[in-house]
Amino acid sequence: MKRKLVFLVSMLVVFSMLFAACTPKPAEEPKTEAPAEEAPAVEPITITFWNGLGAPENVILGEMVNEFNKTNTDGITIEIIELDWGTLYSKIVLDFATGNAPDITTMHQTNLIQNQALGILQPVDALAKEVGLDFNDFVAAPLEGTLIDGEHYAIPLDMHPLGLFFNVEAFEAAGLDPAKPPKTGDEFIEYAKKLTIDEDGDGNPEQWGFGLGYSGGLPFRLWMSLLWQQGGKVLNDDATAAAFNTPEGIAALQFLHDLVYVHKVSPPGEQDPYDDFGRGLVAMLIEGPWGMGDFAEIEGLDFGTAMVPVAFDKPAAWGNSHTFAFPANNKPERSLAAMKFAKWMSDHNFEWSRDSGHQPVRKSVAESAEFKALEKWQPFAETVQYGYYYPATVKTAEVFGREPTSPFVLMMESVMLTENPDIAQAIAAAEAAVNEILASD
Amino acid sequence: MKTLKHKSLPAYILLAPYFLLLLVFFLLPALTILPMSFTRWSLLDKPKFIGFQNYQKLLSDALFWKAVGNTFYYTVMVTALLTTLGLLLALLLNQNIKGRTLGRIFVIIPYVISSAAAGVVWKWMYNQNFGIINSYMRALKLPMLPFLTSTKWAMPSIVFMNAWWSVGFNTIIYLAALQGIPQEIFEAAEVDGANKLQVFRYITMPFLKPITLYVTVLCAANSFQMFDEAYMMTQGGPVGSTATLVFRIYNTAFEAFKFGEAAAISMLTMIFIVIMSLIQFKVSKRGG
Numbered sequence: 251m252k253r254k255l256v257f258l259v260s261m262l263v264v265f266s267m268l269f270a271a272c273t274p275k276p277a278e279e280p281k282t283e284a285p286a287e288e289a290p291a292v293e294p295i296t297i298t299f300w301n302g303l304g305a306p307e308n309v310i311l312g313e314m315v316n317e318f319n320k321t322n323t324d325g326i327t328i329e330i331i332e333l334d335w336g337t338l339y340s341k342i343v344l345d346f347a348t349g350n351a352p353d354i355t356t357m358h359q360t361n362l363i364q365n366q367a368l369g370i371l372q373p374v375d376a377l378a379k380e381v382g383l384d385f386n387d388f389v390a391a392p393l394e395g396t397l398i399d400g401e402h403y404a405i406p407l408d409m410h411p412l413g414l415f416f417n418v419e420a421f422e423a424a425g426l427d428p429a430k431p432p433k434t435g436d437e438f439i440e441y442a443k444k445l446t447i448d449e450d451g452d453g454n455p456e457q458w459g460f461g462l463g464y465s466g467g468l469p470f471r472l473w474m475s476l477l478w479q480q481g482g483k484v485l486n487d488d489a490t491a492a493a494f495n496t497p498e499g500i501a502a503l504q505f506l507h508d509l510v511y512v513h514k515v516s517p518p519g520e521q522d523p524y525d526d527f528g529r530g531l532v533a534m535l536i537e538g539p540w541g542m543g544d545f546a547e548i549e550g551l552d553f554g555t556a557m558v559p560v561a562f563d564k565p566a567a568w569g570n571s572h573t574f575a576f577p578a579n580n581k582p583e584r585s586l587a588a589m590k591f592a593k594w595m596s597d598h599n600f601e602w603s604r605d606s607g608h609q610p611v612r613k614s615v616a617e618s619a620e621f622k623a624l625e626k627w628q629p630f631a632e633t634v635q636y637g638y639y640y641p642a643t644v645k646t647a648e649v650f651g652r653e654p655t656s657p658f659v660l661m662m663e664s665v666m667l668t669e670n671p672d673i674a675q676a677i678a679a680a681e682a683a684v685n686e687i688l689a690s691d
Numbered sequence: 692m693k694t695l696k697h698k699s700l701p702a703y704i705l706l707a708p709y710f711l712l713l714l715v716f717f718l719l720p721a722l723t724i725l726p727m728s729f730t731r732w733s734l735l736d737k738p739k740f741i742g743f744q745n746y747q748k749l750l751s752d753a754l755f756w757k758a759v760g761n762t763f764y765y766t767v768m769v770t771a772l773l774t775t776l777g778l779l780l781a782l783l784l785n786q787n788i789k790g791r792t793l794g795r796i797f798v799i800i801p802y803v804i805s806s807a808a809a810g811v812v813w814k815w816m817y818n819q820n821f822g823i824i825n826s827y828m829r830a831l832k833l834p835m836l837p838f839l840t841s842t843k844w845a846m847p848s849i850v851f852m853n854a855w856w857s858v859g860f861n862t863i864i865y866l867a868a869l870q871g872i873p874q875e876i877f878e879a880a881e882v883d884g885a886n887k888l889q890v891f892r893y894i895t896m897p898f899l900k901p902i903t904l905y906v907t908v909l910c911a912a913n914s915f916q917m918f919d920e921a922y923m924m925t926q927g928g929p930v931g932s933t934a935t936l937v938f939r940i941y942n943t944a945f946e947a948f949k950f951g952e953a954a955a956i957s958m959l960t961m962i963f964i965v966i967m968s969l970i971q972f973k974v975s976k977r978g979g
Contacts, residue, residue, distance in 0.1 A: 340945040347734050368735050454820075454829060464840065465928055519819040519840030531821055648947050654928030655754075655942050663929045667840060 292325040295587050299328050300355040302338040303572070303606075306543040310605040318594050326587045339647055342577070346370045351577035354588035357404060359395040359571040360640040360650070366398050367644040372578040373401035377589040383596060392571040392611045395639065404573035405592045408599075408608035410538040411569030411637035412475060413630045414559065415545065418552040420445055420457065420533035428554050435505065435561025438534075442515035445533035459515035461523030461532030462506065464666035468523065469506065470658035471568040472536055475558060476502035478566035478638045485684075489643040492684040495677050503665050503673050505561055511669050519667060538569075539630045542607025555626045557633050569637030571611065603627070609634055648687045657683035728954035738951065745955035754931065755939065755956070759963075761846065762915060762935045766967075768850045769914040774907055776854060777861025778899070784862065785869045795866070799859035806856060810923030813852040814839065817924070839925050842932040849920050849933060861906050868902040869895070904975045908968050915964050936960045 299315070301308055315328045331352065333341060339361060345351050351370065365371050378385065383405065385393060392406035414431060421428045424444040432438040442459025449456055463469055474484055482498035485491065509516045520526065527535040528548050535541070536558055545553050558567040574592040576585050595602065596612060600621060603610040609630050610616045616631065640650045652659060661680035665671045728745055730738035749755045784794050801809065816823050817838035825835040838848040872895065880890050918937040921927055927934035927942075934942075936956060944953035 336946070340948075343734055343948060344945075368733075370735075452829070454835065458820075465926070517820040519837045521814070521818050521820075521840065526821065529821075651946060653942065653946060654926045655931060655934060655939075655946075659928070660930060667837075667842070667929050 292323070294325040294327065295584065296327045296329055297354065297584060297588050297591065298331065298352040299588070299591070300331050300333055300338055300342070300352040302333055302335040302356045304334060306547065307540055307606045307608075308332055310543065310602070314595065314598065314602065315591075318591055322590070322594065324587065324590060326590060328591050336653070342370060343368065346577060351579060353576070353579060353581075353584045354592065355575055355577065356407070357573050357575040359392060359404070359406070359573055360642065361646050362396060362403050362573065362575060363398055363642050364644050364646045365575065366403050370577050371403045371575050372585065373403055374405060374576055374589070375402050377576070377585055378402070378405065378593075380586060381589050381593045383589070383593045387613050389611050389613055389616060389634075391634070391637070392573075395571055396573055404575040405589075405596060406611040407572040407574060407595065408603060408606065408611055409569060409571045409634055409637065410540060410608050411630055411633040412471065412536050412538055412558050412567040413633060414556040415527060415535045415537055415541055416554050416556065417527070417530060417533045418554050420530070421554075424533075431554065431556035432559050433557075434559055438559040438561065439509070439513050439515065442509070442534060443513060446515045455517075457530070458517050458526075458532045459534060460509060461520060461526045461535045462509060462516045462666070463520045463523040464518075464663055465521075465654055465659060467652040467659075468537065469662040469666060472558075473502050473506060473658075473662065474638070475567045476505055476561055478568075479560060479562035479564055481563065483641075485641040485643065485649075485688075489641050490688055492681040492688075495681040499677055500673055501562075503661075503677065507665055507671065507673070510666065539607040539609065539627070542626060543605065553626075555629045557629045565633075565636040566638055567633050567636055568639075569633070570639055572608070643688065645687050649684055657687070724954045724957050727951055728958050730951040730954075732950045733948045734950055735948075741951070745952045746959075748952070749955055749959065754934075757931060758934050758936050758939045761931075761933060762917075762937075762960075762963075765846060765850060765917055765933075765935060766911055766914045768847070769853055769917075770907055770910045772850065772854045773858055773861050773910050774903065776858050777906065778865050778903075780858065780862040781865030781869055782895075784866060795863075798862050801856045802859040804856070806853075806919045807923050809852065809856045810920050813848075814924045817848055817852075840929055842930050845925050845929060845933045849917075849924060852924070853914070853917075853920055861910065864902060864906060865899065868899055872898045900975065904971065908971050911967055911971065912964050915960070915967065936963075 301311055303311055312330060315330055319327050335358075338355065338357075342351060342355060342365065346368075357365065362371065385402070388406060389409070392409050393402070396402045396404040396406060416428070416431055418428045424447075426441055426444060432441045438460075445457065445459035446455050447457045448454065462472070477484065477494060477499055480498040480501065482496055482502070483493040486493045510518050516532070517526075520532075523532060523535055524537060524541065524544075526532045527537075527541075528545060528551065530551065542555075545551055557565065574588075574595070576588060579585065599610045599612040599615045600618065602608065603615065603621065604624060607627070609627070610621060615621055621627065621631075640646060643649060649657065654660065654663065657680045660683070661676050664676045664679075665673055727738065729740055729742060731741050731744075732738035780798055784791055784798065788794075819825060819835065819837045819840045822838070824838070828835050837844055839845050876894055877890065880894055885893070916937050917935050918941065921933045921935060921938055922941075925933045927938045937960070940953050940956045940960070943949050943956060
C-alpha cells in the first residue's frame with residue numbers, strides 16, 4: 251500500500267513537471283493599456299529584429315531600439331535577438347526554411363545578393379515609399395549596393411571602410427608627430443620601426459609598431475586593400491573566376507609578410523590585434539571604424555585616426571556597409587512596422603554614426619556641420635570614395651568567409667605564420683579553392 | 692507473467708519521456724542522415740538524388756583526409772593521455788595520504804566548467820606574445836612557444852587543455868572502481884607475500900579491466916567528436932591543423948549549406964567510430 255502511494259506520488263511529480271513545461275504561456279496580457287487609451291485605433295505589434303553587430307555597437311543599437319519602442323506612436327515594439335554574424339548568416343537560412351525568419355535583420359551589403367538568390371529577401375521599394383523614406387537622400391555607393399535586378403533589397407545603415415588607428419602617446423614617446431600620421435608604405439614602415447620598442451633587449455619587444463594578426467578577416471582585407479592599391483582585382487569582371495593570382499597579389503602578400511619577418515614591426519602569430527591595440531601592446535592598427543567606440547571607452551588610451559597608408563600606386567581600402575534587410579514573410583503589416591523602425595533608424599543616422607563610429611549613409615548627415623565636427627571620423631569619411639567592397643557574388647559567405655577554413659584565411663595563415671613561406675603556392679591554392687566554390691552549383 | 696508486466700510498468704512510464712525525446716530529437720533526425728547523404732541539398736531547394744557522388748567527392752578530397760588525420764591524431768593522444776593520467780591520479784588519490792579529499796575535489800573541479808569557457812580561458816593563457824604561460828617562459832629565459840599559432844603545436848595544445856579539463860571524470864570512475872575491489876583480496880595477497888607491483892599486476896589490473904574498456908571506448912568516441920574546444924580556441928586553424936571531422940560537418944552544413952555532403956561526412960564519421968569501438972572490444976576480449 252505504501253509502495254503504491256510512493257509510486258503514485260512520484261508519477262504525479264513527474265507529470266506535473268512535464269505539464270508545467272508543456273503548458274503554453276498565457277497569451278501576453280494587455281499591459282499596454284495606458285498608451286492604448288491615448289490612441290485607441292493602434293493595435294500593438296511586436297517585431298522580431300536580428301542583430302549581428304557585436305560589442306560595443308550592439309549596446310548603442312539596443313539603446314536606440316529602446317528609444318524607438320518608447321517613442322513610436324504606432325504601437326510597435328522591436329524585440330532584438332543578438333547573434334554574431336556567422337551565426338546570423340547560417341541561422342537565417344535555417345530559420346527561413348522553417349518559417350521562423352525575423353521580420354527585419356541587419357546584413358552586410360555584400361551578403362544581400364546571396365540571400366536574395368536564396369529567395370530569403372523581399373524588395374523594399376514599395377515599403378520604403380509607404381513610410382516616406384526618401385532614397386534621394388542616400389549616398390550613392392551604399393544605396394546602389396542594395397540594388398539587385400533593378401530593385402532595392404535593403405535600407406543602408408552605415409559604411410565602414412578600413413582606417414589607420416594610432417596610439418598618440420606612443421607616437422609622442424617615439425618622437426613622432428601625431429598630427430602627421432604615415433601616408434606612404436615607406437613612412438609606415440619607418441614609423442612602425444620607431445614604435446617597436448624592446449627595452450630589456452631580450453628580442454621580444456614590449457611594444458610593437460603594428461598589429462596585423464594572421465587569421466580572421468583583418469589580414470586578408472588588408473591584403474585586398476593592397477591588391478586594389480595596385481589596380482588589381484579579386485575576381486574577374488563577371489565574378490566567375492579568381493583574378494588575384496598575379497604579381498600584384500604576390501607583392502601585396504610579400505609586403506605584409508615583410509612587416510612581421512623582415513622589418514619585425516608586428517608580432518608573429520598575433521591572435522588579437524584589436525585587443526592588443528586597446529591594451530597599448532601595439533601602437534598602430536588598421537581596422538574598421540567600429541573600433542572607435544571601444545577605444546574611446548578605454549581609460550588612458552589616446553588615439554588618432556588616419557587613412558590607410560598608400561603602399562603602392564593609389565589610395566584604396568576595403569570597406570563594407572551595414573543594411574537592414576527584410577525576409578520575405580508574406581505578412582505586409584509586420585514588414586511595414588519593421589520598415590517604420592528602419593526609417594526611424596535612418597532618420598537618426600547622425601546619432602548612429604556618432605555613437606557607433608561608422609560613416610553616415612544619409613547625404614544630409616554626411617554633409618552636415620555637426621558630422622564634420624567629429625574629427626576622428628573624417629579620415630574614414632575621406633576613404634569612403636576609395637572604399638572597395640568585396641566583388642558581388644552569390645557565393646559571398648563561402649568565398650569571403652572569415653572562418654579558418656575559408657580560402658583567403660587559409661592563404662593568409664599559411665603565409666603569415668611561416669618565416670619562409672611559399673607565397674606562390676599559397677596564392678595558387680587560394681585561387682584553386684575560390685574557383686572551385688564559384689564553379690559549384 | 693501478469694505480475695511481471697505490472698511490476699515493470701512504472702519503469703516503462705518513467706523511462707518513456709526520455710525515450711520519447713530521444714526518438715524525436717535524436718534518433719529520427721539521425722536516421723534521415725543516411726538518405727540525405729545521397730542528395731545535393733542546400734536546405735532551401737528540393738533535395739536532389741545524386742547517388743554516391745558526395746562520397747566519391749569526399750574520398751578524393753585532400754581536406755577531408757586531413758580532417759580524418761587530425762581527428763585520429765587527437766583521439767589517440769587524448770584517449771591515451773586521459774586513460775593513463777586518470778588511472779595514475781586515481782591510484783594516488785586512493786592512497787591513505789594527507790589532503791586526499793582536497794586532491795579529489797581539485798581533480799574534478801575543472802570538469803565542472805563548461806568546455807567552451809575553459810577553451811576561452813586557455814586561449815588567453817596560450818597567447819603567443821602576451822599570454823601568461825609565455826610570460827613565465829620569458830621570465831625563466833625559456834623560448835616562447837607558438838601554442839595555438841603553429842600547425843605543429845596547435846593540436847597538442849588542445850589535447851593538453853582537454854586533459855586538464857576532463858581528467859577528473861576518468862579519475863572519479865577509476866576511483867569508484869578501485870574502491871569496489873574487495874579489501875579481503877588485498878589482505879590475502881599480503882599474507883601470501885605479494886609485493887606492491889604484483890598486487891597491482893594480478894589484482895588491481897584485472898579488476899579494473901571492464902572499467903578501462905568503458906573509459907577508453909567512451910573517451911575515444913567522445914574525442915572523435917571533438918568540436919567545442921577547437922571552435923573556441925582555434926576555429927580549426929592555423930592552416931586547418933585543428934579542423935576535425937565534426938568541424939568539417941559544421942562548416943559544410945552551416946557555412947557552405949551543403950547538407951548532403953555534410954550528411955555524408957557524418958555517415959563516414961559514424962562508420963569510423965563503430966569500427967574503432969569494435970576493435971577496442973575485440974582487443975579487450977582477447978586480452979581477457
